[in-house]
Amino acid sequence: MKVNTVIIGAGISGLSTANFLSKKTSDFIIIESSNRVGGTINSSKVDGYILENGPNTVLDNNSAIQELLSDLNITDKLIYPDLKKISSRYLLINNKLEKIPLTIIEFILTPILSIFSKIKIFSELLVPRHINDTDVESFIKRRFGKEFHDNLVVPFLTGIYADTTSKMSTKSTLKKMWELEQKHGSIIIGLIKEKNKNSRAKIFTINGGLSKITELLSKKFINQLMLNAKVSSIVKFNGSYKITLNEGDDIICKNIISTIPAYSLKDLVFDDKLKNILSNVNYNxxxxxxxxxxxxxxxxxxxxxxxxxxxxxxxxxxxxxxxSNIFEHVSDKKKFLITVLAGGDRQKDLYKESPKSLERQILSEILPLLRLKSGPEFKNHFRWPEGIPSYSMTVEKLKKGIEFFEENNKGFYIIGNYHLGVSVSDCIKNSKELIETRFK
Ligand SMILES: Cc1cc2nc3c(=O)[nH]c(=O)nc-3n(C[C@H](O)[C@H](O)[C@H](O)COP(=O)(O)OP(=O)(O)OC[C@H]3O[C@@H](n4cnc5c(N)ncnc54)[C@H](O)[C@@H]3O)c2cc1C
Structure with a gap:
């Protein structure tokens, strides 16, 4: 089989790439190894509950998302939470729920930080800017102190990356803070100066769950989508590329767009240097x-x-x-649904336990914390052995390695959630950028 472009992977990166590419050409196919599209986006409806086993919300923070949703004609089907209902977020202090402060008065009164730490925050104005990227732990401790790092930044970042701050790159994971520090010399001054630019982006879902988006995309490209087709090798072939599928079929193409995880791509590429840097990407x-x-x-x-x-x-x-607070429609009005995330770099050992024993342990901790009188009437579990990629201090090296490979292998493009941003909105933005600015 011959085709101009092959998109490998039908997660949100692959499918949104197809959407933007379809505005230029129809000479492409999408190859997906599993029997479903969506990859990490994985919604289901069980016993009247709408469950998200992967992402729960999407941040509406760039024009590529708006364009994709409008192309699918679903802009009016999105569900936004009631911001007043979800404004409170909690941390644990002495095993009790404490609200993260949102106002100056709450900040003064909160027990999350000691008086010393509250005063120390203002010395951030005097801390010189960093010259090179550094790990998040050192960056935050230097600017705001240890307690601010331990009590606020660690829980917040764990909720997104499930990783350890001493291993994470500031430039890649705290992009906004890094840019404010670089531009204004102080994050506090930057926040004040750019106050009007920082309107909070909205989060949304769609009725039936986020998988609706990838299902609609798969319907749009039904004639160009191959499911249950795993790419097992890629080689250069007479100025083009030859892709071999597990079934033994070969596809000859001029362009390849890889959207698959680093641990999959490393087994397919013909370049040892790229293989090596992809092997170093860790997933939690x-x-x-x-x-x-x-x-x-x-x-x-x-x-x-x-x-x-x-x-x-x-x-x-x-x-x-x-x-059930974030999106009312995910459960019956008489029920209350919670989603619990466990594992990550911090809890790698827990992850080795059986899901049943982990579930027992989690419930024994959560019932008293949330003051629940009886156990759940509904339970569901999903395990991602390789869930979220680490944005470690070597991410810049990884990006450079990928750029070098792309320059030396014309028509081979590599995007995905392990070097260009982990969120669904980043994946969509990067797909559009690739098609509009780099793809030839
Ligand atoms: C538990 C969890 C919660 C999350 N929560 C959020 C959230 O609330 N908000 C948010 O924005 N982001 C969240 N994320 C991150 C976000 O969901 C992912 O980064 C994003 O969905 C990745 O999409 P992708 O298309 O780049 O990759 P993937 O979804 O991994 O898709 C890659 C596809 O490639 C296929 N594939 C792999 N190898 C091959 C091969 N050899 N041949 C053919 N096909 C192949 C796979 O089967 C898969 O379908 C969460 C992630 C997890 C795990």
Missing amino acids: PIDVFHFGFDRDSLEIKIDGFGLLTKPQDEKSFLGVLFS
């Missing part, structure tokens, strides 16, 4: 538990977005999303 495992409760079993009203933990709390989970 994640367990996702859903628990549904009868509202009668809630002793107190649970408000807000959710709860995050830090290592000192010694809990078996990283965080809890109060899913």
Whole structure:
């Protein structure tokens, strides 16, 4: 078979690439190894609950998302949370839920930081800017102090990357803070000066779950999509590329767009240097538990977005999303759904436990914390052995290695969530950028 372009992977990166590419040409196919599209986007409806085993929300923060949703004609089908209902986010202090401060008064009164740390924050104005990228732990401790790092930044970043701050690149994971520091010499001054630019982006889902988006994309490209087709090798072939599938079929193409994870691509590429840098990308495992409760079993009203933990709390989970508060439609009005994330770099050992024993442990911790009178009437579990890629200090080297490979292998493009941003919105933005600016 001969085709101009092959997109490998039908997750959100691959499918949105197809969407933007289809505006230029129809001479492409999408190859997906599993029997479904969506990759990490994985919604299901079980016993009346809408469950998200992968991403729960998408950040509406760039024009590529708007364009994709409008191309699919679903802009009016999106569901946005009631911001007032989810404004509270909680941390644990002495095993009790404490609200993250949002106003100056709450900041002065919060027990999350000591008086010393609250005063120390203002000395950030005097700390010189960094010259080179540094790990998040050193960056935050230097600018805002240890307690700010341990009690606020660690739980927050664990909720997104499930990684350890001493291993994470500031430039890649705290992009906004890094840019403010570089531009203004101080994050506080930067925030004040750029106050008007920083309107908060909205989050959304869609009725039926985020998989609706990837299902609609797969319908749009039904004649160009191959499911159950795993790419097993790629070689250069007479100025083009030859892709071999597990079934033994060969495809000859001029362009390849890889959107698959680094651990898959490393086994396919013909270049040893690229193989080597892709092998160093680490992925953290994640367990996702859903628990549904009868509202009668809630002793107190649970408000807000959710709860995050830090290592000192010694809990078996990283965080809890109060899913029925974020999006009411995910459960019956008489029920309350929560989503619990466990694992990550911090809890790698817990991950080795059986899901049942981990579930027992998590419930024994969560029931008293949320003051639930009885256990869940609904349980669900999903395990991602290679869930979220690490944005370690070698990410810049990885990006350069990929750029070098692309320059030396015309028509071979590599995007994905392990070097250009992990969020669904980053994946969509990068697909559009590739097609509009680099793809020839
Ligand atoms: C538990 C969890 C929660 C998350 N929460 C959020 C959130 O709330 N908001 C947010 O924005 N982001 C979130 N993320 C991150 C986000 O979901 C992912 O980064 C994003 O969906 C990745 O999409 P992708 O298309 O780049 O890769 P993937 O989804 O990994 O898709 C790659 C596809 O390639 C296929 N493939 C692999 N190898 C081959 C091969 N050899 N041949 C053919 N096909 C192949 C795979 O089967 C897969 O379908 C979360 C991630 C996880 C794990």
